Amino acid sequence: MNHASLKRDTRAFACEALVRCQRLAGFSEDNGSIRRTFLSPPMRDCYREITAWLEPLGASVRVDAAGNLRALYPAENPNAPCLLIGSHLDTVPNAGAYDGVLGVVLAVTLLQNLSGRRLPFAVEVVGFSEEEGVRFGVPFLGSRALVGRLDDELLAHCDQHETSIRSVIEQFGLHAAEIPQAAIPDNVLGYLEFHIEQGPALESAGLALAAVEAIAGQTRLELTFVGRANHAGTTPMNLRYDAMAAAAEWISTVERRAKRTSGLVATVGTILVKPGATNVIAGETRLSLDVRHKADQIRNSAVGYFIRQAEDIARRRGLRARCKVQLDQRAVPMDPFLVKQIDEAIASVGCEPHRMVSGAGHDAMILAEKIPCAMIFLRTPGGISHDPAESVELEDVVKAIDCGSLLLDQLASSPQFLSGTQRA
Amino acid sequence: MNHASLKRDTRAFACEALVRCQRLAGFSEDNGSIRRTFLSPPMRDCYREITAWLEPLGASVRVDAAGNLRALYPAENPNAPCLLIGSHLDTVPNAGAYDGVLGVVLAVTLLQNLSGRRLPFAVEVVGFSEEEGVRFGVPFLGSRALVGRLDDELLAHCDQHETSIRSVIEQFGLHAAEIPQAAIPDNVLGYLEFHIEQGPALESAGLALAAVEAIAGQTRLELTFVGRANHAGTTPMNLRYDAMAAAAEWISTVERRAKRTSGLVATVGTILVKPGATNVIAGETRLSLDVRHKADQIRNSAVGYFIRQAEDIARRRGLRARCKVQLDQRAVPMDPFLVKQIDEAIASVGCEPHRMVSGAGHDAMILAEKIPCAMIFLRTPGGISHDPAESVELEDVVKAIDCGSLLLDQLASSPQFLSGTQRA
Numbered sequence: 001m002n003h004a005s006l007k008r009d010t011r012a013f014a015c016e017a018l019v020r021c022q023r024l025a026g027f028s029e030d031n032g033s034i035r036r037t038f039l040s041p042p043m044r045d046c047y048r049e050i051t052a053w054l055e056p057l058g059a060s061v062r063v064d065a066a067g068n069l070r071a072l073y074p075a076e077n078p079n080a081p082c083l084l085i086g087s088h089l090d091t092v093p094n095a096g097a098y099d100g101v102l103g104v105v106l107a108v109t110l111l112q113n114l115s116g117r118r119l120p121f122a123v124e125v126v127g128f129s130e131e132e133g134v135r136f137g138v139p140f141l142g143s144r145a146l147v148g149r150l151d152d153e154l155l156a157h158c159d160q161h162e163t164s165i166r167s168v169i170e171q172f173g174l175h176a177a178e179i180p181q182a183a184i185p186d187n188v189l190g191y192l193e194f195h196i197e198q199g200p201a202l203e204s205a206g207l208a209l210a211a212v213e214a215i216a217g218q219t220r221l222e223l224t225f226v227g228r229a230n231h232a233g234t235t236p237m238n239l240r241y242d243a244m245a246a247a248a249e250w251i252s253t254v255e256r257r258a259k260r261t262s263g264l265v266a267t268v269g270t271i272l273v274k275p276g277a278t279n280v281i282a283g284e285t286r287l288s289l290d291v292r293h294k295a296d297q298i299r300n301s302a303v304g305y306f307i308r309q310a311e312d313i314a315r316r317r318g319l320r321a322r323c324k325v326q327l328d329q330r331a332v333p334m335d336p337f338l339v340k341q342i343d344e345a346i347a348s349v350g351c352e353p354h355r356m357v358s359g360a361g362h363d364a365m366i367l368a369e370k371i372p373c374a375m376i377f378l379r380t381p382g383g384i385s386h387d388p389a390e391s392v393e394l395e396d397v398v399k400a401i402d403c404g405s406l407l408l409d410q411l412a413s414s415p416q417f418l419s420g421t422q423r424a
Numbered sequence: 425m426n427h428a429s430l431k432r433d434t435r436a437f438a439c440e441a442l443v444r445c446q447r448l449a450g451f452s453e454d455n456g457s458i459r460r461t462f463l464s465p466p467m468r469d470c471y472r473e474i475t476a477w478l479e480p481l482g483a484s485v486r487v488d489a490a491g492n493l494r495a496l497y498p499a500e501n502p503n504a505p506c507l508l509i510g511s512h513l514d515t516v517p518n519a520g521a522y523d524g525v526l527g528v529v530l531a532v533t534l535l536q537n538l539s540g541r542r543l544p545f546a547v548e549v550v551g552f553s554e555e556e557g558v559r560f561g562v563p564f565l566g567s568r569a570l571v572g573r574l575d576d577e578l579l580a581h582c583d584q585h586e587t588s589i590r591s592v593i594e595q596f597g598l599h600a601a602e603i604p605q606a607a608i609p610d611n612v613l614g615y616l617e618f619h620i621e622q623g624p625a626l627e628s629a630g631l632a633l634a635a636v637e638a639i640a641g642q643t644r645l646e647l648t649f650v651g652r653a654n655h656a657g658t659t660p661m662n663l664r665y666d667a668m669a670a671a672a673e674w675i676s677t678v679e680r681r682a683k684r685t686s687g688l689v690a691t692v693g694t695i696l697v698k699p700g701a702t703n704v705i706a707g708e709t710r711l712s713l714d715v716r717h718k719a720d721q722i723r724n725s726a727v728g729y730f731i732r733q734a735e736d737i738a739r740r741r742g743l744r745a746r747c748k749v750q751l752d753q754r755a756v757p758m759d760p761f762l763v764k765q766i767d768e769a770i771a772s773v774g775c776e777p778h779r780m781v782s783g784a785g786h787d788a789m790i791l792a793e794k795i796p797c798a799m800i801f802l803r804t805p806g807g808i809s810h811d812p813a814e815s816v817e818l819e820d821v822v823k824a825i826d827c828g829s830l831l832l833d834q835l836a837s838s839p840q841f842l843s844g845t846q847r848a
Contacts (some may be wrong), residue, residue, distance in 0.1 A: 233782075
């Protein structure tokens with residue numbers, strides 16, 4: 001099978017995949033925009049719809065106790081191991097149609113593309129119930145259940161209406177007591193996920209697909225400069241303790257360092273000013289900082305530099321700087337064997353192999369605690385995601401389907417993969 | 425009379441003045457903090473209290489149709505001209521006890537200190553009803569009435585409850601139709617105002633008093649940087665259109681230029697960020713800029729520079745900058761003759777004469793349209809005003825009273841002043 005013939009076969013599947021994403025986009029909590037949070041009523045419509053796609057392909061579909069859609073496409077052999085392929089079904093508010101959903105739809109398409117052919121491993125399509133963390137402020141509820149981390153403590157976690165995760169599960173008609181059965185068995189070989197890049201890197205490089213080699217580690221901190229509020233008209237420049245000017249100097253410092261450190265991203269996305277009036281010098285500014293890199297050491301070193309710079313700026317200006325680290329999450333490498341296999345599959349569909357780091361968190365990050373994981377990113381036009389304007393190119397979806405189908409064939413013929421010996 | 429004897433006589437008056445400020449502070453709309461806006465119920469208590477201080481001194485007291493307290497202390501001669509002395513009685517929310525009020529109280533003290541002696545000019549003590557602009561967003565309502573600018577258009581201006589200035593006046597029991605009678609007659613020689621500096625300059629220079637030579641001109645503008653919101657984790661530094669980073673660069677530019685321009689103050693006191701999330705690059709920032717200087721040409725040149733810099737920064741970063749000038753108010757010079765007289769009076773009480781520019785607006789700015797005006801600033805501990813911690817030193821009040829009394833004597837013996845020939 002060469003690339004040209006693959007393309008002719010898969011174009012129809014790619015069109016259908018995009019139509020299916022749009023169909024799922026219609027299942028929303030909001031009128032006129034997409035919002036589908038954990039176990040919300042439209043999630044039931046998703047299950048019904050996707051089940052109707054999967055059952056004719058020979059998959060047996062269930063919804064586990066954490067609300068994940070699980071569809072098992074059997075292997076040639078009943079005792080064969082299993083490969084998970086999927087993504088998440090929940091969305092942010094005012095979402096696009098592809099973030100998460102496209103990965104689930106493409107997993108279905110890969111089964112379609114097998115045309116009934118069985119592989120030496122079963123394929124389980126997973127549609128995770130919760131990845132975005134919208135309703136409970138805690139992301140990855142679905143994938144946590146697969147690694148045994150949706151525990152009693154987390155189940156007691158409440159949303160803003162004081163409703164716990166456990167209650168939501170029970171009210172939906174599921175049984176929290178059965179969550180342990182959602183955990184993946186020992187014979188799972190790995191997890192593959194297609195996802196839109198959600199950034200401009202692939203578009204900027206003129207590439208359709210990339211293998212994700214790692215999910216970046218992340219530090220979030222809150223920085224406060226405490227100066228002295230004063231009258232903007234009566235306080236000479238040299239007698240000011242201006243928390244806004246200090247913040248500005250620091251933001252520029254952060255940007256400069258991030259720009260000169262390869263692969264580092266550092267973002268000040270919020271600033272609150274007290275008292276916050278046109279004619280009053282800022283007495284206090286509170287800023288958020290988000291720092292990510294694939295190498296924890298580089299990220300930690302940058303964070304240390306940013307904190308020291310804040311202290312220096314504050315000292316030099318007669319202010320105080322306070323820093324609170326709110327998140328310090330290590331980088332998660334993807335499975336090197338799977339990443340290499342993806343490189344090969346990408347090359348086989350006529351694309352230039354490209355590896356990148358995911359700056360965003362994904363379910364693969366959670367599953368990687370237990371099983372080999374890898375992701376394939378699709379170019380995101382304009383880098384726009386979490387927005388109604390989110391989109392994906394039909395040609396790129398064609399390539400993703402071909403790449404995924406080739407990847408399944410490569411893995412099916414890899415004794416190393418089938419025996420699980422690629423694992424460290 | 426030498427300085428030492430003056431001090432002994434006036435210390436008791438200074439103590440009483442401070443006690444009177446505290447007494448007026450008790451007349452508040454709020455429990456536990458000071459707020460006294462235009463024609464609010466506690467304003468009636470102020471009128472009653474101040475009237476009770478003034479009538480025994482031989483002054484005839486009225487409240488004009490704009491709510492200004494007007495107390496006429498007659499001259500030696502019934503046809504003599506008149507000098508206004510005063511300040512405002514309204515306050516900001518959570519105010520201190522001295523801003524405005526001290527100037528009215530000291531005007532009363534100057535009459536006390538005359539011990540019944542009449543001058544070749546009448547003295548009218550004025551307690552302006554509205555200077556801060558809290559309730560209607562428009563300041564100087566009281567002094568506008570004195571120069572004939574509290575007109576029908578302004579009277580129709582409404583507060584946030586859709587109540588017009590005219591209604592508030594009528595509801596208080598005053599008659600808007602009589603506002604023309606609040607205007608000052610042609611025989612007014614000038615206006616003097618004592619006011620706390622509201623800034624740290626005098627304290628920093630180790631001085632008690634200063635003559636205000638001008639009220640700074642002021643530009644207020646709103647600047648918006650429009651970039652592109654994007655994912656903080658997935659957007660490389662070189663592919664960002666970060667409105668926060670642009671804002672930071674501009675704030676630093678503003679601060680640098682203001683620091684190197686003598687007498688210029690420039691303040692970014694507010695910033696609003698959209699969307700304003702830790703993990704989202706800012707797509708838009710909206711900032712306020714407040715620029716003041718005694719020379720309009722220097723202020724305008726700085727404002728032009730700030731706007732050009734914003735445009736340059738935006739262009740270089742691929743953003744757009746939008747600028748909206750919200751206020752462009754010329755500087756108002758104080759009367760040179762009166763300023764010189766104040767210099768002399770300050771020197772006579774043993775202080776170093778010092779001139780300064782008021783960065784804040786004052787009623788004197790409005791009255792200067794019609795009559796010679798001058799102000800005397802008192803050192804403000806910590807530069808703190810518009811705050812419950814606002815204070816003033818007893819010793820400085822003693823000096824202010826002595827200075828004011830000497831100034832009245834100087835003016836009483838100045839044929840130039842009495843004939844009004846000092847005016848341009």
